[in-house]
Amino acid sequence: MKPLRRACLVLASALALVLLTGRGATAGPPTDQLRESIDRALQALGNPDLRKEIRTRERRAALRGIANEAFDFDEMTKRALARHWHGRTPAEQKEFVELFADLMERSYVSKLELYAGEKIRYTGESAEGELATVRTKIVTKQGTEIPVDYRMHRRGDRWLVYDVVIEGISLVANYRSQFNAIIQTSTYQDLVARMKTKAVSVAESVKE
Amino acid sequence: MSGSRWWVLALGIAMAIAGCVSVSTTETVADGSALPESSLSPSPTSEGAEKAIGEETLVEDYDPWAPFNTAIFSFNRKVDRYVLKPVAKAWDKIVPDPVERSLKRAFDNLSMPRRLVNNLFQLKLKGAGQELARFGLNSTLGVAGLFDVAKVFGLEASEADTGQTLGRYGVGPGPYLVLPFLPPLTARDGIGFAVDAALDPFTYVIFPVAALAGTAVGKRVDERALNLDLYENVEESTVDLYSAVRNGYLQRRQKMIDDSRPEVRR
Numbered sequence: 001m002k003p004l005r006r007a008c009l010v011l012a013s014a015l016a017l018v019l020l021t022g023r024g025a026t027a028g029p030p031t032d033q034l035r036e037s038i039d040r041a042l043q044a045l046g047n048p049d050l051r052k053e054i055r056t057r058e059r060r061a062a063l064r065g066i067a068n069e070a071f072d073f074d075e076m077t078k079r080a081l082a083r084h085w086h087g088r089t090p091a092e093q094k095e096f097v098e099l100f101a102d103l104m105e106r107s108y109v110s111k112l113e114l115y116a117g118e119k120i121r122y123t124g125e126s127a128e129g130e131l132a133t134v135r136t137k138i139v140t141k142q143g144t145e146i147p148v149d150y151r152m153h154r155r156g157d158r159w160l161v162y163d164v165v166i167e168g169i170s171l172v173a174n175y176r177s178q179f180n181a182i183i184q185t186s187t188y189q190d191l192v193a194r195m196k197t198k199a200v201s202v203a204e205s206v207k208e
Numbered sequence: 209m210s211g212s213r214w215w216v217l218a219l220g221i222a223m224a225i226a227g228c229v230s231v232s233t234t235e236t237v238a239d240g241s242a243l244p245e246s247s248l249s250p251s252p253t254s255e256g257a258e259k260a261i262g263e264e265t266l267v268e269d270y271d272p273w274a275p276f277n278t279a280i281f282s283f284n285r286k287v288d289r290y291v292l293k294p295v296a297k298a299w300d301k302i303v304p305d306p307v308e309r310s311l312k313r314a315f316d317n318l319s320m321p322r323r324l325v326n327n328l329f330q331l332k333l334k335g336a337g338q339e340l341a342r343f344g345l346n347s348t349l350g351v352a353g354l355f356d357v358a359k360v361f362g363l364e365a366s367e368a369d370t371g372q373t374l375g376r377y378g379v380g381p382g383p384y385l386v387l388p389f390l391p392p393l394t395a396r397d398g399i400g401f402a403v404d405a406a407l408d409p410f411t412y413v414i415f416p417v418a419a420l421a422g423t424a425v426g427k428r429v430d431e432r433a434l435n436l437d438l439y440e441n442v443e444e445s446t447v448d449l450y451s452a453v454r455n456g457y458l459q460r461r462q463k464m465i466d467d468s469r470p471e472v473r474r
Binding site for chain 2: 103106142169176177181195
């Protein structure tokens with residue numbers, strides 16, 4: 001895209017945001033904190049020491065550390081289990097948070113790995129009190145743009161991600177639908193069992 | 209228009225009426241609370257619902273035809289596993305990536321009438337103009353659409369389909385619908401699909417049914433070949449593939465319809 005065209009586009013979208021929301025569209029702390037986490041993750045992905053196929057496990061461990069700081073897995077689980085969350089004991093809740101964090105990381109990290117080396121553009125931020133949405137676009141090598149929005153909330157001085165929306169699909173809402181389907185047609189225990197076998201089968205495919 | 213095509217349309221319209229009527233009834237979820245499901249209400253995943261922290265509303269994806277859909281879904285999965293994927297893999301080995309992408313562009317170019325008509329119906333005049341200009345440039349300079357010359361001139365495709373147009377004017381999605389050999393649909397998008405097929409020039413060049421099957425297979429093999437990694441990934445990260453695909457489809461369609469309504473855009 002020509003610089004002038006891009007400048008016009010940025011200006012127009014900024015104007016549109018200001019006009020439609022009545023707030024400025026300047027990047028604030030949510031974007032800054034998210035960008036810092038993503039940059040670290042991309043660094044880990046691009047690190048030649050961790051790049052080799054055999055180092056998959058170390059690379060994922062590094063990414064996991066970063067994800068634990070950036071994501072609020074408790075909140076994600078609460079939202080994904082929705083009304084099924086309340087009936088569980090604290091021990092069950094804790095176990096499920098861990099299983100779900102595993103699953104989220106696998107799906108998200110493996111997607112990050114697919115897009116490694118691609119450009120990420122931060123296209124906007126809207127914040128309202130304790131909640132914020134940071135809009136990004138992943139630009140693939142063929143020039144396709146994949147919109148990825150991060151829904152975040154503030155906990156103390158940190159902004160944490162509680163949902164990722166890829167091409168209009170909220171991951172938390174998608175898992176909510178899956179969890180609900182399993183619990184309704186079977187039991188909560190069956191859901192837990194399925195999450196556990198999933199973790200094992202993926203761990204084995206990583207070992208290969 | 210041939211007799212068989214009218215049939216498809218009539219079937220579609222009948223499904224839509226059935227869908228819209230049944231959608232306006234209330235559905236009771238297990239905990240006893242009744243959830244009103246108006247055909248015009250925003251999707252459960254829209255921004256507003258997502259903002260209510262703690263009080264997460266659980267509106268289930270509307271799928272009264274689940275037994276039928278589940279059966280067809282597993283049939284489609286077998287088709288994918290034993291036919292589509294092996295063919296796509298072989299195709300991917302023989303055909304270089306740039307050629308695969310060129311073919312996708314040629315297929316996309318031919319579906320210009322669908323996008324043009326729906327851009328017009330959605331009052332996106334700029335999009336309609338872009339589609340016309342793109343078709344002119346890509347069919348000539350772009351060698352029957354194999355190359356996207358128009359993009360170099362800053363003319364991007366303006367995606368629009370009939371299901372989206374119906375949604376924009378307030379037609380609810382109706383029940384979720386899975387049909388053999390086809391991607392996921394809803395009753396509304398099923399009609400849209402039939403109308404879109406009628407707008408596809410391929411349908412008129414060759415015998416309709418054969419053309420529909422032919423282009424559908426060609427398109428799907430090509431797309432599947434382009435997305436081999438992506439599909440593996442989706443399966444790895446789900447616990448229940450049927451509801452994951454259903455919810456993903458419904459969310460994405462809702463987003464596309466929201467985006468086509470100027471007053472909803474933020």
